[in-house]
Amino acid sequence: MELKDQIRINAPRERVFAALNDPAILKQAIPGCESLEATSPTDFTAVVAARIGPLAARFTGSVSLADIEAPVRYTLSGEGKGGPAGFAKVKASVELEEDGAATLLGYSVKADIGGKLGQLGGSIVDRTAQKLAGEFFQQFDALIAAPAEATDDAGDSKPVVMAQPPARGVGPVWWGVAAMIALLLAWMALK
Amino acid sequence: MSAKPDDRGSWMGTRLPRKEDLRLITGQGKYVADIVLPGMLHAVFVRSDYAHARLVNVDVSAALEAPGVVAVITGEEMKSHCRSLRQPVLLPNLPAKYPTYYGLAVDKVKFHGDPVAMVIARDKYQAVDAAELVVVDYEELPVVLDPEAALDADAPRVHDEEADNLMFEMTFTGGGTDEERAKNEAEVEKIFQSADVVVKGRFRVHRTGTTPMETRGVLAEWSASDGLTVYNTTQRPHIDRLAFADILDIPAEKARVIAPRDMGGGFGLKAPFYRESVVVAYACRKLGRPVRWIESRYESLMNIGQERGQINTLEVAASKDGKLLALRNRGIADVGTGQIGVYWGFVMPFLGAVEMPNAYTWEAGDTNLKVIFTNKACLTPSRAFGHFPTRFAMERAVDMVARKIGMEPSDLRRRNLVPRLPYTSVTGEYYDSGDFLKVWDNLMVQVDLPAFRKEQAEARAQGRYLGIGFGCGVELSGVASELMVPMENQPGYGAATVRIDPRGKVFIMGGDAPGGQGHETTISQIVAATFGISPEDTIITTGDTGTTPFGSGTIGARMGSYFASAVRKACDELREKITHVLAHDLGIRATMEEFAFTEGEVVYQRDPSKRKGFREIAERIVMFPINLPEGEVGGLETTAFFEAAKPMICFNADACVVEVELATGQFKVLRWQTSEDVGNVINPMIVDGQMQGAIIQGLSNAIFEEFIYNDQGQQMTADFEHYKLATAADVPDVKVTYASTPCPHTPLGTRGIGEGRPSAVPGALCNALVDALAPFDIDITELPIRPSVLWQKLKAAGAV
Numbered sequence: 001m002e003l004k005d006q007i008r009i010n011a012p013r014e015r016v017f018a019a020l021n022d023p024a025i026l027k028q029a030i031p032g033c034e035s036l037e038a039t040s041p042t043d044f045t046a047v048v049a050a051r052i053g054p055l056a057a058r059f060t061g062s063v064s065l066a067d068i069e070a071p072v073r074y075t076l077s078g079e080g081k082g083g084p085a086g087f088a089k090v091k092a093s094v095e096l097e098e099d100g101a102a103t104l105l106g107y108s109v110k111a112d113i114g115g116k117l118g119q120l121g122g123s124i125v126d127r128t129a130q131k132l133a134g135e136f137f138q139q140f141d142a143l144i145a146a147p148a149e150a151t152d153d154a155g156d157s158k159p160v161v162m163a164q165p166p167a168r169g170v171g172p173v174w175w176g177v178a179a180m181i182a183l184l185l186a187w188m189a190l191k
Numbered sequence: 192m193s194a195k196p197d198d199r200g201s202w203m204g205t206r207l208p209r210k211e212d213l214r215l216i217t218g219q220g221k222y223v224a225d226i227v228l229p230g231m232l233h234a235v236f237v238r239s240d241y242a243h244a245r246l247v248n249v250d251v252s253a254a255l256e257a258p259g260v261v262a263v264i265t266g267e268e269m270k271s272h273c274r275s276l277r278q279p280v281l282l283p284n285l286p287a288k289y290p291t292y293y294g295l296a297v298d299k300v301k302f303h304g305d306p307v308a309m310v311i312a313r314d315k316y317q318a319v320d321a322a323e324l325v326v327v328d329y330e331e332l333p334v335v336l337d338p339e340a341a342l343d344a345d346a347p348r349v350h351d352e353e354a355d356n357l358m359f360e361m362t363f364t365g366g367g368t369d370e371e372r373a374k375n376e377a378e379v380e381k382i383f384q385s386a387d388v389v390v391k392g393r394f395r396v397h398r399t400g401t402t403p404m405e406t407r408g409v410l411a412e413w414s415a416s417d418g419l420t421v422y423n424t425t426q427r428p429h430i431d432r433l434a435f436a437d438i439l440d441i442p443a444e445k446a447r448v449i450a451p452r453d454m455g456g457g458f459g460l461k462a463p464f465y466r467e468s469v470v471v472a473y474a475c476r477k478l479g480r481p482v483r484w485i486e487s488r489y490e491s492l493m494n495i496g497q498e499r500g501q502i503n504t505l506e507v508a509a510s511k512d513g514k515l516l517a518l519r520n521r522g523i524a525d526v527g528t529g530q531i532g533v534y535w536g537f538v539m540p541f542l543g544a545v546e547m548p549n550a551y552t553w554e555a556g557d558t559n560l561k562v563i564f565t566n567k568a569c570l571t572p573s574r575a576f577g578h579f580p581t582r583f584a585m586e587r588a589v590d591m592v593a594r595k596i597g598m599e600p601s602d603l604r605r606r607n608l609v610p611r612l613p614y615t616s617v618t619g620e621y622y623d624s625g626d627f628l629k630v631w632d633n634l635m636v637q638v639d640l641p642a643f644r645k646e647q648a649e650a651r652a653q654g655r656y657l658g659i660g661f662g663c664g665v666e667l668s669g670v671a672s673e674l675m676v677p678m679e680n681q682p683g684y685g686a687a688t689v690r691i692d693p694r695g696k697v698f699i700m701g702g703d704a705p706g707g708q709g710h711e712t713t714i715s716q717i718v719a720a721t722f723g724i725s726p727e728d729t730i731i732t733t734g735d736t737g738t739t740p741f742g743s744g745t746i747g748a749r750m751g752s753y754f755a756s757a758v759r760k761a762c763d764e765l766r767e768k769i770t771h772v773l774a775h776d777l778g779i780r781a782t783m784e785e786f787a788f789t790e791g792e793v794v795y796q797r798d799p800s801k802r803k804g805f806r807e808i809a810e811r812i813v814m815f816p817i818n819l820p821e822g823e824v825g826g827l828e829t830t831a832f833f834e835a836a837k838p839m840i841c842f843n844a845d846a847c848v849v850e851v852e853l854a855t856g857q858f859k860v861l862r863w864q865t866s867e868d869v870g871n872v873i874n875p876m877i878v879d880g881q882m883q884g885a886i887i888q889g890l891s892n893a894i895f896e897e898f899i900y901n902d903q904g905q906q907m908t909a910d911f912e913h914y915k916l917a918t919a920a921d922v923p924d925v926k927v928t929y930a931s932t933p934c935p936h937t938p939l940g941t942r943g944i945g946e947g948r949p950s951a952v953p954g955a956l957c958n959a960l961v962d963a964l965a966p967f968d969i970d971i972t973e974l975p976i977r978p979s980v981l982w983q984k985l986k987a988a989g990a991v
Contacts, residue, residue, distance in 0.1 A: 083323055083326075084322070084323040086240055087240055112903050113905075114240050114241060114303070114903060114905045115240035115905075116240075118901070118905045118907065119905070119906070119907055119908075119909050119910070119913070
């Protein structure tokens with residue numbers, strides 16, 4: 001399964017990048033997110049509760065990042081397990097592009113879905129995917145656009161943190177987890 | 192009952208309404224799920240989400256803590272407490288790689304749906320909930336799904352202990368040694384080199400099969416004194432009994448299997464011995480309480496009912512005047528894991544390869560089959576056992592020859608039908624009796640081909656595309672020991688116990704296990720006809736190994752051939768005894784033939800005043816066995832066995848008319864006409880129903896149904912939304928006609944029917960579609976055939 005899209009976020013690129021690394025924001029933006037946790041500088045897990053069609057499940061997602069080039073792009077690979085509901089394996093790349101004062105967030109995902117989730121197929125899962133992806137980006141946009149004026153300074157400082165993400169800590173990775181989970185839910189849908 | 196015996200007072204050949212239907216349609220049937228035992232527990236399987244993965248850890252601790260849970264069983268426990276399913280009683284006498292496997296997966300899961308653990312709880316809901324708490328840690332392995340790629344040296348292996356994925360290979364022609372086979376290949380090649388016409392196709396048939404209304408179910412009970420009793424939805428309880436005993440290591444006399452009297456269809460998929468049954472039986476012994484498992488539809492579609500799945504590259508050589516000369520086939524069967532008892536997935540394609548030459552005369556043949564392991568559910572038998580794909584290939588190839596030389600396909604078929612039986616095919620299959628030409632000619636009378644060609648031409652002038660397609664099929668009428676022993680390691684004979692009670696009622700006990708075919712009715716007609724009583728005065732018991740003689744099961748159209756014949760033989764033995772005693776009582780010397788059993792009486796035909804009621808004579812022999820003829824003892828019960836020296840067949844020919852809508856590729860089957868040799872018919876209504884059902888199944892398989900695995904080995908068709916069955920609106924009214932020849936090898940002249948019957952369907956259907964679209968010169972070599980596929984072909988041909 002492949003999924004590609006580009007979303008316009010009403011904030012400058014570095015701000016978006018920063019927000020993508022803010023666990024608090026991500027946790028709020030990801031529908032049903034219960035926890036985000038680092039297990040190592042490049043490996044992360046998250047727990048998300050979701051309902052897709054007749055299946056209610058708690059998904060445990062793990063993700064590893066690579067090719068980090070802040071604040072422009074990342075690749076990530078991950079796996080989400082939904083217990084009896086099934087699983088998804090994901091490879092994704094993300095790219096941020098400046099668009100005036102806003103940012104175009106482009107993502108491209110390849111996913112393999114297994115178990116009952118994969119078998120559901122069709123319109124139920126499709127609709128759920130679109131709904132979840134939509135909810136994520138809407139919420140994300142709202143969260144980072146609102147305090148825009150007040151955080152100009154923070155915006156200046158964060159790219160520094162991000163400039164060497166592997167060395168400086170887990171920053172960029174949070175974004176990866178977020179994308180992973182949001183997209184995971186989306187493509188689960190798309191079988 | 193509304194039906195009456197015929198003019199001669201016989202119930203044979205009567206459209207007697209089915210005895211079993213009253214209880215079945217008023218909700219009084221008793222299926223396995225209707226059986227409730229005190230203290231019964233409920234089992235649910237945890238199944239693999241992956242097609243191929245190492246089992247790193249199976250953590251059952253949380254499930255064990257869940258409410259109502261009594262036990263959770265894993266593969267490791269099965270391995271340490273039971274033998275594998277690779278037991279001699281379940282192994283064919285054919286050289287193949289037989290994987291060792293247990294009730295549950297050990298070390299690896301090998302297909303999406305592989306059972307990993309079984310959770311047992313006080314009720315089913317608790318078991319389902321707890322099953323979700325079993326945490327399985329999988330380490331994914333690369334999958335092998337394409338049977339041809341599976342033979343590559345570096346392909347992942349389905350079974351680690353095997354050197355490669357080639358499960359079975361056999362050449363069915365030429366002889367026993369490599370030298371003989373090479374010589375045969377060369378001779379066949381020579382025919383191909385010099386033939387006027389050669390056609391070749393790569394005929395691919397998808398995975399499809401049967402989906403009985405009732406899924407599988409097992410209820411097992413353990414008692415210290417009596418051992419194991421298993422109520423099992425099985426077509427062959429007696430084989431199951433031996434398998435349970437061997438795998439659980441209990442004395443065979445302590446194992447009893449009961450196939451419930453009512454089963455909601457089998458169609459072959461309840462014939463194998465399944466691993467789930469072993470786990471349930473093991474659990475009941477371990478816990479000392481009855482344990483029941485009822486398969487969900489989801490599980491059923493994930494695990495069983497998947498057959499066909501072959502690629503046959505078939506070449507046919509013919510002369511330009513329409514004489515078929517030689518066939519050459521290279522078959523590939525995608526067997527999946529090969530893990531089902533009795534059949535191991537490969538016995539079906541094996542028989543399919545044997546049956547490929549069909550009813551035609553060939554000078555020579557060269558056929559080879561490779562059966563290949565993949566990470567899919569194991570093939571399970573489905574009606575038209577193994578030869579749905581090979582017959583599709585053959586019936587298409589025959590039409591391709593006809594088209595190439597410009598001959599009517601029906602004429603070409605008639606010209607090449609085996610003119611006289613018995614006959615042994617190029618693959619060694621024995622055709623015992625019948626008259627293929629008579630059946631064919633009857634079909635052509637039904638069809639009126641010249642009239643159709645006129646209709647077709649007129650329709651075409653109006654822009655409507657009609658087509659006619661033909662197909663035929665030699666089908667097994669039961670399977671004689673000669674073939675059954677090598678193929679399935681069990682006998683072919685039929686067995687029946689017949690007991691007449693003091694009130695003149697007749698009890699019949701059979702070791703087979705029907706699943707809705709109407710055995711109660713059919714057998715009652717045979718018994719009623721033999722004893723001159725009413726079908727209502729018969730009681731049939733099947734499927735209980737504790738009370739019935741050994742039977743190989745309700746499989747391969749054994750009813751009309753083997754079981755019916757055994758019943759008749761047993762009845763005849765009792766008639767002999769009854770007339771012997773009666774002649775003695777009447778003070779006359781007379782043979783059995785001099786008495787008539789009619790209208791509830793036994794009548795001395797030379798002097799009809801000498802007669803006695805059937806009930807009275809039964810009571811006299813059973814209850815008052817004094818003053819008997821010398822050497823005779825009381826009682827009226829006997830067991831008879833029937834075995835044919837050679838395999839027997841039945842034969843059918845089909846014609847169908849289709850209309851295709853050019854713009855969309857949509858097509859409709861307008862008519863389906865058949866001509867059948869089913870031997871003497873016991874109940875025409877039941878035989879009609881078998882044929883209609885079989886043809887509709889064939890259409891559903893060919894057009895609608897398809898088991899799909901994605902490129903990760905995920906099975907994507909585990910519900911009836913995705914595994915689409917034909918509905919009433921999709922299928923034609925099937926007109927069944929008969930041109931029978933009584934079978935000379937059975938006491939009633941009957942043949943076993945219905946099992947192989949769907950196999951003629953896909954060829955006839957596709958031949959009709961190709962005929963309809965003849966102006967565009969399209970061909971069909973793959974199933975399923977759907978409007979979308981047809982439209983693509985039409986588009987490629989420039990028709991739309």
